[in-house]
Amino acid sequence: MRIGFFVPCYVDMLAPQAAISSYELLKRFDLDVTYIERASCCGLPMTDMGYERKACAIENNLVEQLLGYDYIVIPSGICTDQIRYHLDSVEKTPEVKRILETTHDIVDFLHDVLQVKSLPWARFPHRVALHNGCHSLRFLHQARPSELMIPDFSKTEALLRLVEGCEVGYATRRDECCGFGGTFAIWDESCAGQQGLDKVSDYARNGFRYVTSADFSCLLHQQCTARKYGVDIRTFYIAEILNGDAEKAIIKEGGEK
Amino acid sequence: MSQVNQVKLGAEFIADTPHRVSHDRCLWEARMRRDRTASRIPEWEEMRALASQIKLHTLSHLDSYLSRFEEKLTANGIHVHWAEDAEAHNRIVYEIFRSHGVKTVTKGKSMLMDECGMREYLSERGIDIYEADLGERIQQLDNQRPSHIVMPAIHKLRGDVARLFADKLGSDPDIDDPHYLNSVMREHMRKHYINADAGMSGVNFGVAETGTIVVATNEGNADISANVPPLYVASMGIEKLIPRQSDLALFIRLLSRSALGFDITQYTSHYTRPRHGQEMHLVIVDNGRSARLGSQYYEVLKCIRCGACMNTCPVFRRTSGLSYDAPYMGPIGIVLQPSYDLHRYARLPYSCTHCGSCMNVCPVKVPIPHYVFLWRTEIVERGEDELMHRTEETAMALALRNSTNLSHAERLGLWALRNLPKSLLESRLNPWATHHTNPEPPQETFRQYYKRTTKK
Known part of the structure; x- marks a missing residue:
C-alpha cells in the first residue's frame, strides 16, 4: 500500500513531534510511506476567511503533489476536512475525486482503513483528557458529538484504549469548542482567550495533567493559554501516545508530576 | 449606519466576569437540558430530518x-x-x-x-x-x-x-x-x-x-x-x-x-x-x-426561532446577544443579518469558530457553518472585508504558496521566535500574546528532521 504522508504547514513548523510520531507510527505497519516533501498547505487559512481566490494556487499545487498514492494520510483533522470537502478551486476530475476520497486523518486511517487492533509498543500509564477537536468531531465524524442522538462511538477513544495503562477521561463540557478556530484566535483574541481559559480550567478542575487530541491546532491554543495563566497541563498529539513517544517524553522530563 | 463591531462589544461583556459567567452558565444549562430531553426520544434525529423536509417542501411551494x-x-x-x-x-x-x-x-x-x-x-x-x-x-x-x-x-x-x-x-x-x-x-x-x-x-x-x-x-x-x-x-x-x-x-x-x-x-x-x-x-x-428564498442562503428560511443555536454557541454564550447589535443574534443572526444590510453586518460572519455545534442542535437542520463560509466569501468578493484581513491573507497566501516559500517562511518565523526580544514578541502588536504565551520554537521542523534522518 503506497501512502503519501502530508505534513500541513503549522504542524511542520510548530509541531514536528506530532508529525514524527505519526510518520514513525505509520512505518510500523509495513506500509510504503512517502513524505510528500513538495506539498505546503491545504489552503484552509484562506478559504476559512473567505479568500477562496487566494487559495486557488495553493490548492491546485497541493493536488498535483497528492497524485499517485493509494492513500493520503495527514496528522491533522482540520486540514483533512479542508482537503476532503473544501477544495473549491480545484476542478473535480475523476482523478481528483479519487484523491479526496482516499485522504484520511491519521485517526480515521488507523481505525477505518488499517483497522488497528493492538499497539503493543505503546504505553501511557496516566489519566489523560481526550479533546476531540471540532472538525474531527463534527465534520470528520471521529466520535459522536454530544448534540446528536445517535449510537455512541469514538474512534479516538478506541485507539487510545489500545495503549497500555492509558485511562481516557473528558472535561466536564466534553466537546465544547476551545476557541482556536484558525485565525479566530488572532482576530477575536478576547473570546478565543476566554474559551481557552475555560477549557484548561475545566481540565484542572477535573484533575487532568495530560491532554490529548487528534487536532494539534487545539492543543497549541490550549497549551499556550494554560502556560499564560499558570494552569499546569501538558498536551500530546494523539500519535505521540499511540506511538509510545509521549511516555518517553514524560520520563525524559522527569516523570509524572 | 455604522458597521457593527461584535468583537469589540463582545470583549466588553467578556471582561464583565459576573455577567459573563452567569450568562454562559444559564445557556449551557439550557443546552444540557436540551440534550437530556432529546435523548429520551428515540426518533429525535428522524424528527429533525422530517421537520427539515417539511420546511423545504413548504418553501418550494x-x-x-x-x-x-x-x-x-x-x-x-x-x-x-x-x-x-x-x-x-x-x-x-x-x-x-x-x-x-x-x-x-x-x-x-x-x-x-x-x-x-x-x-x-x-x-x-x-x-x-x-x-x-x-x-x-x-x-x-x-x-x-x-x-x-x-x-x-x-x-x-x-x-x-x-x-x-x-x-x-x-x-x-x-x-x-x-x-x-x-x-x-x-x-x-x-x-x-x-x-x-x-x-x-x-x-x-x-x-x-x-x-x-x-x-x-x-x-x-x-x-x-x-x-x-x-x-x-x-x-x-x-x-x-x-x-x-x-x-x-x-x-x-x-x-x-x-x-x-x-x-x-x-x-x-x-x-x-x-x-x-x-x-x-x-x-x-x-x-x-x-x-432570500431565491439566494444560496434559502435554508435559513427553515428557522423556527427556537434559539438552540445561541445556547450552544461558545461565542454567543461568552459575548451575549447585545454584542451583535441586531434583531437576530448568535449563529442564526450572523448568517441572517448580512442579507438585510451587508455593509452594516459584514463583520458578523467572523464571530464564529466553525465548531459546528449549531448545525447539530438545529431542529430543522439549517446549515449555519456552511453559510458562514459562503458569507465570508461573498463579503470578500463584494469588497466589504477588513483591510487587516486582506493584508494578512495576501502575505499568508504568498508564504504558503509552495514548499519553497513555506520553508523560507518557517525559517523566518522560527528565527523570530528564538531571537526577537520578549518585549516585542509579547507586545500589543501580537494579538495572540494577549491570552497566550508564544509557542515554544522546536529545534527543527519535520522537513528538516526528515532530511536529517533519511539520508540516502
Missing part, C-alpha cells in the same frame, strides 16, 4: 400554500394584509390602530415586529406598546433590544432587574428576590392588560390547510394580548407556514425541547377565528424573505 392560507383565513373571518417590507408592515398596523382609535396596546413577543422596528414607529405616532413578555418588558424598560430570541433579558442579573424596577417602577432597589420582582411587574402590568385598546402577537406557525395561527409562549403573553382586548393584530413572516394541521405536532415537539429543554411550551395556542365580538387581523410580511 410557498406561493400555493400562501394562497390557500389566505383563503382559509378570510373564510374564517380574519382580515389578511400583505406587507412587502418593514415600512409597509408598520404602516398597515398603524392604519388599523388609527382607524380604531387605539392608544394603548399589549403585545406578546415577536421577533418580526422587532425586525420591523414597529415599536418605535408606533410610539412616534402616539401609540403606547406594553410588552407582555416579562423579559421583553424588562428590555423595553431598559431601552435595550432583546439579547436572545427566547430569553430576552438573559444577560441581566437579578440585581440589574431590581435596580431597573426601582428606577422605572419605584420598587425597592435592594430586594432582588424573583417573587418580589415578579409581583412588582404584575402590579405594574395588570392595569395595562385590562385597559389595552388592542393586543398583538407574533406567530410561530401558520397552518395552510386550516388557516390557523399557532403561538407558543411560556408566560401566556400572546394569550393575554389576544384574548382580552377587542382588537387583535398578529404578524407573521411568509416562511412560518406549514402545510397541514397534522404536521404541527412534529414542530411543537421539537420547539421547546430545542429552545429550553422542556417537553413543551406552557401555552400553545391555536387561533382560527376571532372570538365573539372581536376583530382579528393578520399581517403577512416578506421584508426580504422572497429574495
Whole structure:
C-alpha cells in the first residue's frame, strides 16, 4: 500500500513531534510511506476567511503533489476536512475525486482503513483528557458529538484504549469548542482567550495533567493559554501516545508530576 | 449606519466576569437540558430530518400554500394584509390602530415586529406598546433590544432587574428576590392588560390547510394580548407556514425541547377565528424573505426561532446577544443579518469558530457553518472585508504558496521566535500574546528532521 504522508504547514513548523510520531507510527505497519516533501498547505487559512481566490494556487499545487498514492494520510483533522470537502478551486476530475476520497486523518486511517487492533509498543500509564477537536468531531465524524442522538462511538477513544495503562477521561463540557478556530484566535483574541481559559480550567478542575487530541491546532491554543495563566497541563498529539513517544517524553522530563 | 463591531462589544461583556459567567452558565444549562430531553426520544434525529423536509417542501411551494392560507383565513373571518417590507408592515398596523382609535396596546413577543422596528414607529405616532413578555418588558424598560430570541433579558442579573424596577417602577432597589420582582411587574402590568385598546402577537406557525395561527409562549403573553382586548393584530413572516394541521405536532415537539429543554411550551395556542365580538387581523410580511428564498442562503428560511443555536454557541454564550447589535443574534443572526444590510453586518460572519455545534442542535437542520463560509466569501468578493484581513491573507497566501516559500517562511518565523526580544514578541502588536504565551520554537521542523534522518 503506497501512502503519501502530508505534513500541513503549522504542524511542520510548530509541531514536528506530532508529525514524527505519526510518520514513525505509520512505518510500523509495513506500509510504503512517502513524505510528500513538495506539498505546503491545504489552503484552509484562506478559504476559512473567505479568500477562496487566494487559495486557488495553493490548492491546485497541493493536488498535483497528492497524485499517485493509494492513500493520503495527514496528522491533522482540520486540514483533512479542508482537503476532503473544501477544495473549491480545484476542478473535480475523476482523478481528483479519487484523491479526496482516499485522504484520511491519521485517526480515521488507523481505525477505518488499517483497522488497528493492538499497539503493543505503546504505553501511557496516566489519566489523560481526550479533546476531540471540532472538525474531527463534527465534520470528520471521529466520535459522536454530544448534540446528536445517535449510537455512541469514538474512534479516538478506541485507539487510545489500545495503549497500555492509558485511562481516557473528558472535561466536564466534553466537546465544547476551545476557541482556536484558525485565525479566530488572532482576530477575536478576547473570546478565543476566554474559551481557552475555560477549557484548561475545566481540565484542572477535573484533575487532568495530560491532554490529548487528534487536532494539534487545539492543543497549541490550549497549551499556550494554560502556560499564560499558570494552569499546569501538558498536551500530546494523539500519535505521540499511540506511538509510545509521549511516555518517553514524560520520563525524559522527569516523570509524572 | 455604522458597521457593527461584535468583537469589540463582545470583549466588553467578556471582561464583565459576573455577567459573563452567569450568562454562559444559564445557556449551557439550557443546552444540557436540551440534550437530556432529546435523548429520551428515540426518533429525535428522524424528527429533525422530517421537520427539515417539511420546511423545504413548504418553501418550494410557498406561493400555493400562501394562497390557500389566505383563503382559509378570510373564510374564517380574519382580515389578511400583505406587507412587502418593514415600512409597509408598520404602516398597515398603524392604519388599523388609527382607524380604531387605539392608544394603548399589549403585545406578546415577536421577533418580526422587532425586525420591523414597529415599536418605535408606533410610539412616534402616539401609540403606547406594553410588552407582555416579562423579559421583553424588562428590555423595553431598559431601552435595550432583546439579547436572545427566547430569553430576552438573559444577560441581566437579578440585581440589574431590581435596580431597573426601582428606577422605572419605584420598587425597592435592594430586594432582588424573583417573587418580589415578579409581583412588582404584575402590579405594574395588570392595569395595562385590562385597559389595552388592542393586543398583538407574533406567530410561530401558520397552518395552510386550516388557516390557523399557532403561538407558543411560556408566560401566556400572546394569550393575554389576544384574548382580552377587542382588537387583535398578529404578524407573521411568509416562511412560518406549514402545510397541514397534522404536521404541527412534529414542530411543537421539537420547539421547546430545542429552545429550553422542556417537553413543551406552557401555552400553545391555536387561533382560527376571532372570538365573539372581536376583530382579528393578520399581517403577512416578506421584508426580504422572497429574495432570500431565491439566494444560496434559502435554508435559513427553515428557522423556527427556537434559539438552540445561541445556547450552544461558545461565542454567543461568552459575548451575549447585545454584542451583535441586531434583531437576530448568535449563529442564526450572523448568517441572517448580512442579507438585510451587508455593509452594516459584514463583520458578523467572523464571530464564529466553525465548531459546528449549531448545525447539530438545529431542529430543522439549517446549515449555519456552511453559510458562514459562503458569507465570508461573498463579503470578500463584494469588497466589504477588513483591510487587516486582506493584508494578512495576501502575505499568508504568498508564504504558503509552495514548499519553497513555506520553508523560507518557517525559517523566518522560527528565527523570530528564538531571537526577537520578549518585549516585542509579547507586545500589543501580537494579538495572540494577549491570552497566550508564544509557542515554544522546536529545534527543527519535520522537513528538516526528515532530511536529517533519511539520508540516502
